[in-house]
Amino acid sequence: MSYTIALNFEDGVTRFIGCKAGETVLDAAYRQKVNLPMDCSDGVCGTCKGQCEQGAFDMGDDYLEEALSEEEESEGKVLTCQMVPSSDCVIQVPVASTLCKTQVGEIKGRVAMVEPLSDDSIELAIDLDDTELAFLPGQYINIQVPGSDETRSYSFSSRPGDKRASFLIRNVPEGLMSGYLTGTAQPNDELTMTGPLGSFYLREVKRPLLMLAGGTGLAPFLAMLKQLAEKGCAQPIHMIYGVTRDDHLVKRDELDVYAETLPNFSYTTVVADEASEHPRKGYVTHHMAAEMLNDGDVDVYLCGPPPMVDAVLKHFRDQGIDPASFHYEKFAPSLTPSEAEVA
Known part of the structure; x- marks a missing residue:
């Protein structure tokens, strides 16, 4: 054993x-x-x-x-x-x-799929070369952009151990990786990756969970939900998923499956665009009901762009919200790993 x-x-x-x-x-x-x-x-x-x-x-x-x-x-x-x-x-x-005397591992893979999910996001799937990649749900990996020496960091949306890794990638105008994925990427293109990395990952679940996702910050939560569905979870899990526009809400079909098959999981979507006809407009902080916070006996996970993360941190400070544990990761399109902030 x-x-x-x-x-x-x-x-x-x-x-x-x-x-x-x-x-x-x-x-x-x-x-x-x-x-x-x-x-x-x-x-x-x-x-x-x-x-x-x-x-x-x-x-x-x-x-x-x-x-x-x-x-x-x-x-x-x-x-x-x-x-x-x-x-x-x-x-x-x-x-x-x-x-x-150890270092981050290097992994080779090949492009399996590039699928635009909206004008704002792209799903990338990579077949790993004879590798079952171990990582903790929520962690990220650095992917070298083909034709350059630069890397970009992306959180896994797939389950640890799968031979096909998947990622949700923000489509950044004139972005290096976005340009490759929307312009020249071909099936079987070889990719070099290093990782896994990061201290934003799912800990042992001992109390209710509140997941706060912004845009493609949904990716690590999909990896977490896959593991929770596989191993089981008796605690309540609620996700608030916020985006800028209606068409930026992606992977809702997958979230619906978890809502049906993972006991005690539910999710709420929020759209910031004032012109939206979505039933819940505004930001994730506007839709954080008291029962989701369970009088502080809750583990909070937060992943999204810096303005969203900063807004949630300020909201918690202003409201005196002190969760039992609080883990967050903020990302920006061109941040190097050393510039990313994780807690």
Whole structure:
């Protein structure tokens, strides 16, 4: 038996390793040439300390209080030299990936489909070359634009492990990737990608979820919903999906399927255009009912363009809304990964 361990480094790089039954995370990482921080490897020094965000494991009792206190353990802190997983796990490693002698992976793929969904968005599907790509739902990957040395960052809308990866891409006038997709892209064009990356991803669901999507910021939520539908979720999930114009509302057929098949999932659409005949006009902050916030006992995920994200952050501050956890990602058409803001 083997478990999949996602190691999330502080520079945004995620590396997936396999951990055998009875094997410590530290030993598994070293076996796969990922040099996690360590000194003693005996539970004495605390150098290998990380944060386990989800998953089951056994820490045993062969470590010192000075290395890991009871309070730290209650907060989910772990010593990777002592941690023996009994399920798949996600671990935050508080150093850069380069210090662990690992780096973001390179993936090859080929264009499978380019489909305009509206004048504002394009769906890109990529067949991966003999690869089942592991990532956490919500993460993104960098795609090199053919014919250039530049990359663009896009969140997966597909499910982890699929051999065909899909993305929702904003159609930017005169944009480098948009120009390629609408002008010269052909089936089987080779694409080079690096990733996965990002700290915006679905955590273990312990309370109601509120998903706030703006435009093509819908993409990571589609990946999250695919996983929730596959694994099941007993908690209420509500999405508010906001766009500028009526015809920018895409993938509603897919959302309708989830509304019918995923228990406790519902969604609301909002259009900002005042000339729209949509029943709900304005912005996502205008349609955030109190029951969606569950008196603060809610996990909020937010992804959209910077003005939308900033407006939601301001609304939460002004209204004194303090969710149990709040994860957001803002994107702009030409941002490099180092310029993207994630929390």
